[in-house]
Amino acid sequence: MRIQSWVIRAVTSVVLAACVSFSGQLRASPYIACGVDGAEYRVVVYSSDCDLRVTNAGPIRDDLPNANVYALLGRWHVGRSECNRYPNGVGHTGCWYTATGRLDVVINSGWMALYGKGRDLLVIAEHDDIAGISYRAPAGYVKIASWHVGGGATDGHPRLYDAYGRTLSSGWIALCISEHRVGDFDVLVERDDCANRSFALPSNAKWFGSWHVGTGHCDEYPRGVGLSVESRLGVAISSGWLTFVEWKE
Numbered sequence: 030m031r032i033q034s035w036v037i038r039a040v041t042s043v044v045l046a047a048c049v050s051f052s053g054q055l056r057a058s059p060y061i062a063c064g065v066d067g068a069e070y071r072v073v074v075y076s077s078d079c080d081l082r083v084t085n086a087g088p089i090r091d092d093l094p095n096a097n098v099y100a101l102l103g104r105w106h107v108g109r110s111e112c113n114r115y116p117n118g119v120g121h122t123g124c125w126y127t128a129t130g131r132l133d134v135v136i137n138s139g140w141m142a143l144y145g146k147g148r149d150l151l152v153i154a155e156h157d158d159i160a161g162i163s164y165r166a167p168a169g170y171v172k173i174a175s176w177h178v179g180g181g182a183t184d185g186h187p188r189l190y191d192a193y194g195r196t197l198s199s200g201w202i203a204l205c206i207s208e209h210r211v212g213d214f215d216v217l218v219e220r221d222d223c224a225n226r227s228f229a230l231p232s233n234a235k236w237f238g239s240w241h242v243g244t245g246h247c248d249e250y251p252r253g254v255g256l257s258v259e260s261r262l263g264v265a266i267s268s269g270w271l272t273f274v275e276w277k278e
Contacts, residue, residue, distance in 0.1 A: 070145035070214060072238025072273045074120030075104045077139035079112035094123075099144040103152025105178055105202055106188040107240050108138030117241040131236075141240050143273075149210040151192040155203035159183060164195075170205040174216030176242045176253040176271060177201050204273075213276060218255040220270035223247035228258040234274040243268030 073093065108117035118141045120134040143152050155175055156163045166172050178188040179199025187196040204216055217234065220227045222245055230236060242253035243266070251265035255272075 068121065068123055068237060069147070069275070070102075070143065070150050070237065070273075071121040071123070072141055072143055072240070073122070074118060074134045074136050075140035075142035077136045078108070078110050079137045079139070093142075094144045099146060100148065102143045102145050102148065102150060103192045103202075104140050104142035104190050105152065105176075105240075106139070107141055108136070109244070110138045112137050119239040121236070121238045141238070143204070148192075149207040150214060151205050152189075153191045153193065153203050153205055154189060154195045154197050155201040157197055158199040158201075166203065166205045170207055171211060172203045173206050173211075173214070174204045174253075174255045174271065175201050176240075177251075180244070215274055215276065216255040217258055217272045217274055218253070218264055218266055218269060219258070219272040221266045222268040223266065230272065230274065231258065233277045235277050237273050237275060239270050239272040241268075241270055242266065 071094070075093065115137060116135045117138060118136045120136070120141065122132050122134055124132040143150060151167065151170065153166070154164050155172075158179065158181060177200070178197065182188075182199045185198050187198060189195075189197040189200070189202055191197075191202070206214060215234075217230065218228065219230065219239060222243065245268050247267050250267060252267055253269065253271050254263055254265045256262070257264040
């Protein structure tokens, strides 16, 4: 059983529930502030196969970033289209509950997406399991993380739409960063299910979204590669959580 207590942020007050409108959207209130963190790039919930939750305060819909400011740089599927109590994605909303901290949108199954104010970060197809085709990082970019989607599925259903419009039903995804921005952003391994270990983010890392890789099954096959919080080297996991961060000065 995967237990990610760090995912479900403790924001359960009646006041917060009252800040959710009948349409399921965050609305202006003295208790919620939005758009105050100046995020340059962030991972958000693009859509959900099930009900959305803002932390554990009830159903809500996360408004996507303003298309006049943010570009969609790739989106990928998490979970297995099963609506249960296990989270598989936590999206950054750009909103804060002034009493207790950040508002997160949690999904069991659905689509996560990277949005940005530029194209210094790109989500790209790295390897197509079905076609047997591999792709290199674009010129001027380097890979900083990768993860697997699809589990070998041959159903033809896309589980990735990358920054260039390519799709994958099963294969590896890479997050690439332009060479002149290396060191500004990373993807950290925040939870290794198979080692039963969670890792606190460094104090100089600012959280901008998390997603689960693997299914909780532990074997020798990697399904996600990110930066170790402890060694700051790349590490592979069979099942666990990857977290997108910006390094603060």
